[in-house]
Amino acid sequence: GSVRGIYDYYGNQINQNGQVVDHTGEYVADVTQELTEQAIRRAAGRDPFFIWQSNVAPHGASYPTGSGYRWGPPMPAEQDEALFSDLPLEASSKPSFNERVVSDKPDSMTTLRPLTRGAIARLLAYHQGRIRSLQAIDRNVRDTVALLSDLGELDNTLIIFTSDNGF
Secondary structure, eight states: OEEEOTTOTTOOEEEETTEEEEOTTSOHHHHHHHHHHHHHHHHTTSSOOOOOOOOOTTSOEEEEETTEEEEESOOOOGGGTTTTTTOOOGGGGSTTTTOSOOTTSOHHHHTOOOOOHHHHHHHHHHHHHHHHHHHHHHHHHHHHHHHHHHTTOGGGOOOOOOOSSOO
């Protein structure tokens, strides 16, 4: 499990069998995939085994600064940074998006101010970052299924996808 830099996509430290290993400079989804593949190779052909691969994406990223950390959009792998550049913010096409007149809404909504252009740009950056960061996870799933198949384990494997993130 991650013990430091949990939401730092390139500055993670992981407890690997009781030893903390620094993976600074390595993309966290690539690290978790490599560890997953190593565990599958060790366990294949033996008694039943269980592997849980946890990924950071599509959570926001924690970026180190001189005085600590700051939060920002999810960070994609380098090869995915330019993908989906023309992807719009889905909600912006709905009539209710950034509605100016909210007098007909619940009280909790009537005090909210309209979003600024900067706020909308940040929402879009998060939206694109989530989708870009998930490309590495899609590759991990593909590679895990292929490895299980190559090792003759796929037909006897249950794969469960779950998320603590609604995106």
